[in-house]
Amino acid sequence: MKTWQRSLFALCALVALFGGAAYAQAPGAPPVEFPYTGNRTAVWIVAQLHILFAAFILGAPIFVVISEWLGYRKQDPRYDRLAKEVMKVTVILYSMTALTGGLFIFVLLATYPQFTTWLINHFFLIFAVVYPLLFIGETILLYWYFYSWDAWKGEKKARHIALGVLLNLVGTITLFVIDGPTSFMNTPVKAEGISPAEFLATATLWDKIYNYSWMPMNLHRLVGNVTFGGFITGLVAAYMYMAAHKEEERSYYDWMGFVGNLIGVGALLFLPFMGYLLAYELCDYDASICPYMMADQLSMFFEMQGAMVGLIFLASNYYIWLSMKRIEGVERVRMTIFAPIVMVALPFVMTFVWTIFPVPDPLSLAILLPLALLPTVLGRFIPLTVSSRTVIKVGFLMVVVGDAIWLTPHGFVPTGAKLVADLELPSDWNFLALMPAKNSAAFTLVFVTVVNYIIYNRAISQGTIVWGKIDFASQFVLVFLAFSAIWTMGLMGAVRSLLRKYFHTYNLLPDFTTESFTPTLSYSAWWITAITVAFYLVVSFAIFVTLRPAEAKGHAPEATPAPAGAK
């Protein structure tokens, strides 16, 4: 795609945005009725697609610039090539972000004109001035960053990296700004003793932006975007690995897949905690949100989320396992016996401790922190070790146990109101369905993954990686991780929106349409899958058009099998 075509896309999006704002001022615009999907699902599809593209174009540049910096610092051209190739895909998807963003505004205005007008009026400065300016600024920086890649190399590389940092800064501010109205819809400003409508009338723009869930959502999305970008990089690498004909290309894309997975998993480790923070703030805002989310209408959405997160952790650890298999000399790597012991003990001890000292009681940390550090400390004094294979296999066992704890519900019912003894956990075992157990499951998954990466690091420092010789199944694991991450994002996005119940803006602006009910998980799954597939088709096309010609031209051999850690 040429520069003028991309610019045209961006221009269309801006016209849509401003046109939308102008259209919103026209009184009495009758809402349209989308056939088959209905209005709510139509908005859902377009909004989710926009968020997926936006997440990638905001998340990818964060590690692109880090990768570029690593390449510069280590003088390793692979990092620079990875950064540039991901940036090529990002530039195409940037156009799609703009396009779907414009479409989103149009669909929203056509289907919910009164609400959209109301929201735009409350955030007029944001929608009409701040956001467009940031968007224009980001567009300029993004294309400048991409097109100055080859011109600013050698001595000018630092300047180029600085431009990348600036791009990320503007991107992050853009995310934070647009999170204002989004989070406001979930947790509008309120004050004790005053009705939300009355308080809103006197609230400043900053009051509206700085609402309960704004900062948790910022953090959650920021980390989520990096995770997402990492897994999409893995997807790019998997596609290219499958299409590669030359050994050196396979070596490079094997390495790229590894880096993408490392970034994805590295950020993923923080994601459950960011999710908890967001859920905590939502529950703190209105206690009735909590049962709706965890025990009633949306409880099974969280069961599905548990299943997805469990699968993602299993797959990412499986990728490490497959990566280990192609390291020569891995059999020499050993680890203290206390690592698997702590792994096994962790979910049970954590559940017990957090039941007695609920989070955020610091006493729980005083017990659990030494436990987590036990393998490092005792391992220095007691030289009992086990093979890396044993540690990883115990780890897999504990990932399955963690998944099992996370998935076990209080009852197999869609709402607490339908709970009967035949579908409910026995009261003595009810602790399995409570937050201490769920938190311990999440920590177990994180702990096992961290230990696996420590083993992997030891393996690459003691052995030799044979890039390009990884089990071909690993490429399907990378594809699986990207697909599952997108699917989970869609699922949790639906949950966040549905938390508003029958309101456009919670407790402030009711949704009087006939579609303001909680849909079934099955119905949601159909649409989430459809959106994921649509996104995948576009991304696959973007990878094909941007990277295939590059592959055809060929590259200098950059990654022949070499000792691990070698520059």
Place this chain on the structure above:
Amino acid sequence: MGQAIKKLVIGVVVGGVLLGVTKALEFPTVFQMMFFAYAMLGAVVFILLDAPSLKPMNGVKALGALVVFYIVLCVVYIAGASLWPQYDPEDEKGKIDKILAPKRKATEQGKADELIARAKALDEQAKALAERIRALGGDQATAAQGAGGTGAPPSTMGTAGGDILKLGEDQWQLQECYNCHKLRGEGGKKRGPELDNIGSYLTVDDIKQKILDPKSWMAEGFEKEFEKGKMPDKYKDLMEENDVVALASWLVTFKNTSVNTPKPIKKK
């Protein structure tokens, strides 16, 4: 292959043990099956760990494998989501209509909709009356109208004139108070006090005050929940005055002294 079968057998044995143990511990059947499924998941994971390497694919074969893989993922995710218990939106639709009805009426659109609906109803009644006049003759039609038949004027009486206790119970269901409060042995997640004996402690006005201003009363032993503001401060905006009165009037009838309802402490 032999290794895979061995691991599958181990998975079945572990699953069987879990099944037996959970049965002995009186877990419901669905949980027993779930624990068996966890064991099988473990078996699959361990089979995959030592599975032979997949041969590299290229070109059309790789593309075909990818497409099949995506189809499998789509089917598994949709089927997986559909296997969980599904919430019936119909349960909610009626409730939402009732909750939003007063708010809808208050809007310009709501007023217009109501007028249109009334006009339509009157129009249909007029048509039905005309039909009867044609079929039965003038005298009979007048008699039918006098007896309150189809020609009777539409009732403008709402539920306000009906059973206030029934309306109160409706509000209990509509506002989903049962999510946090146990009553008649149903509902409650220990977030709020059990209310079976609330009528022995509070008057209608007191309960009404608590609903509209959750900080006005605190249940003994629920200090932490009170401090955290667990009871949402939103009902004054969500509920109509008569709905709050109806709910309070219904709750005050609960005077079951055998239930340990915590003593309310006045805070405001």
